[in-house]
Every structure is written in structure tokens, then in C-alpha cells.
Amino acid sequence: MRVAICDEDKESCAQLGQLIRRQEPECEVMYFHSVGQFLEVRRHFDILLLDIQTENMRGMEAARALRISGDDTVLIFVTARKEYAAEAxxxxxxxxxLKPVDEGKFCEVFQGACREVHRLENARGGQLFFQTKTRNFTVQKRDILYVESAKRQVEIHTLKENITVYATMKHMEAQLGKEFYRCHRGYLVNLAYVAGYGNGTVRLRNGENVYLAREKYSGFVKTYTEYLKRKGAALV
Structure with a gap:
């Protein structure tokens, strides 16, 4: 799960980050100390903790920009200003x-936000939402052939096009679920498009090959066999 904290107060950011990691150690947390910095990144976050009282109240402006773009990030305002609750x-x-943040209340709210993230994921029916510098878009999981690591980015190979976004392979692996397998540290393959495997490669139905690491071989065979059984394939 990817979480953003946008607050000019660095101590507040650190406190919230500690509370989050205490509950969800696997969360990827990013800190932004200005709204401008946050908006420049143009990445999708599952949860955004946002202070209204930043840069002449640009916190609310950032929230509106997200919604206009179609972003369904779960938004939690963390602020000392009571008067903007209605606008929220x-x-x-x-x-x-409201600040100062009560730790017990924050933990309760954050757990609720995590449940909302999972609800939204289920409602999207197998879609992933991405942002780049030029556009926002969704990708159907069923259209993804494989995902390839590209330094600080990943390249998503789909039936129609290749898309490069800022994300980690670990994050993509968690988002894509059991229909995909990490066959190599640099590759995630959609089991639905596997045509065969051997000699250090996985062969896809479109003719492409991706690397299959030696240490991943037995795990891949087991996972792929279980996948075929779930789909009702006859194994010989």
C-alpha cells in the first residue's frame, strides 16, 4: 500500500509516518513538505494525509485537483483548522x-482507510490506476502480459501498448495478486499468457520470452500448475 503525507510541519510528518509503520510495516510512505512538491510527483497513492494549512490553504486546492483528475485516493485531512470541515x-x-493528533483515534481512522482502499480495489474489478506527467489512466489486469523493472520505474507490457510509470516491483507484485508470478527479480508475468517454459525463460503466447531465474523455477512450476488447476485445465 502506498501512502503520501503532505504537511509543512516535518515533526508532524514524522509522527504520522511512525504511527503508520507501527500498524502497517509494509506500507510505502512518502513525505511532501509542500503541496507543489506533491502535485509535481503525479503518482497515485492509496491514502493521502493532507494538511489544509499549507501555502495559503493550497491543501484544499490539491484535494480538488485530485478529484477533478478522477483520482480515488482515500483522503484524510490532518489539520489544526476546524473551519474547513464542511469543504472537506x-x-x-x-x-x-484535528491536530494535535490523538494516537488512538488516528490508528482507528487509518485502519478504516485501509479497509476503504481494499473496498475500492474490489469495486474497480481488476483495474489499476496510474498517473504520468502527461495523463491519468487505468489498466485492466487481464490486459497485462508482464511487468519489467526499469531502474526506479516499471514498464507495463500490455496487449495494446507499453506504459512506463514510477512504481516498484514489490508494489506491482502486491497490486497484481496471485494471477501473476515474480519469475525473476526484474519480471512479473501474467500466468494467463504463459505458453511454455524452460531453459531459463518463460514463453508467452505472443511469442515474447521473459527471464525465469533458476531459484524461481520450482516455485514457478508449482504456482503455474495450481493456476491451471483453478482454471480447469487438464494436466497430462
């Missing part, structure tokens, strides 16, 4: 927390 509902905020 205009941008479909999940919760409005």
Missing part, C-alpha cells in the same frame, strides 16, 4: 482529523 466533504474526504 465536497472533495469526498474519508475523515477530518
Amino acid at each position: 466533504f465536497e472533495v469526498s474526504a474519508f475523515y477530518y482529523l
Whole structure:
């Protein structure tokens, strides 16, 4: 799960980050100390913790920009300003927390936000949402052939096009689920498009080959066999 914290107060950012990692150690947490910095990144976050009281109230502006773009990030305002609570509902905020933050209340709200993230994922029916510098888009999981690591980015190979986005392989592996297998540290393959395997490669139905690491071989065979059984394939 990917979480963003946008707050000019570095101590507040650190406190919230500690509370998050205490509950969800595997969370990827990114810190932004200005709204401008956050908007420049143009990455999708599952949860955004946002202070309204930044740069002449640009926190609300950032929230509106997200919603206009179609981003369904679970939004939690964390602020000392009570008077903007009504506006928070205009941008479909999940919760409005007042500073100083009560740790017990924050943990309760954050767990609720995590449940909302999972609900949204299920509602999307197998879609992934991405942002680049030029556009926002969704990708159907069923259209992904494989994912390839590219330094700090990943390249998503789909039936129609290749898309490069800022993400980690670990994040993609978690998002794509059991229909995909990490056959190499640099590759995630969609089991639905596997045509065969051997000699250090996985052969896809479109004729492409991706690397199959030696240490991943037995795990891949087991996972792929289980996948075929789930799909009702006859094994000989």
C-alpha cells in the first residue's frame, strides 16, 4: 500500500509516518513538505494525509485537483483548522482529523482507510490506476502480459501498448495478486499468457520470452500448475 503525507510541519510528518509503520510495516510512505512538491510527483497513492494549512490553504486546492483528475485516493485531512470541515466533504474526504493528533483515534481512522482502499480495489474489478506527467489512466489486469523493472520505474507490457510509470516491483507484485508470478527479480508475468517454459525463460503466447531465474523455477512450476488447476485445465 502506498501512502503520501503532505504537511509543512516535518515533526508532524514524522509522527504520522511512525504511527503508520507501527500498524502497517509494509506500507510505502512518502513525505511532501509542500503541496507543489506533491502535485509535481503525479503518482497515485492509496491514502493521502493532507494538511489544509499549507501555502495559503493550497491543501484544499490539491484535494480538488485530485478529484477533478478522477483520482480515488482515500483522503484524510490532518489539520489544526476546524473551519474547513464542511469543504472537506465536497472533495469526498474519508475523515477530518484535528491536530494535535490523538494516537488512538488516528490508528482507528487509518485502519478504516485501509479497509476503504481494499473496498475500492474490489469495486474497480481488476483495474489499476496510474498517473504520468502527461495523463491519468487505468489498466485492466487481464490486459497485462508482464511487468519489467526499469531502474526506479516499471514498464507495463500490455496487449495494446507499453506504459512506463514510477512504481516498484514489490508494489506491482502486491497490486497484481496471485494471477501473476515474480519469475525473476526484474519480471512479473501474467500466468494467463504463459505458453511454455524452460531453459531459463518463460514463453508467452505472443511469442515474447521473459527471464525465469533458476531459484524461481520450482516455485514457478508449482504456482503455474495450481493456476491451471483453478482454471480447469487438464494436466497430462
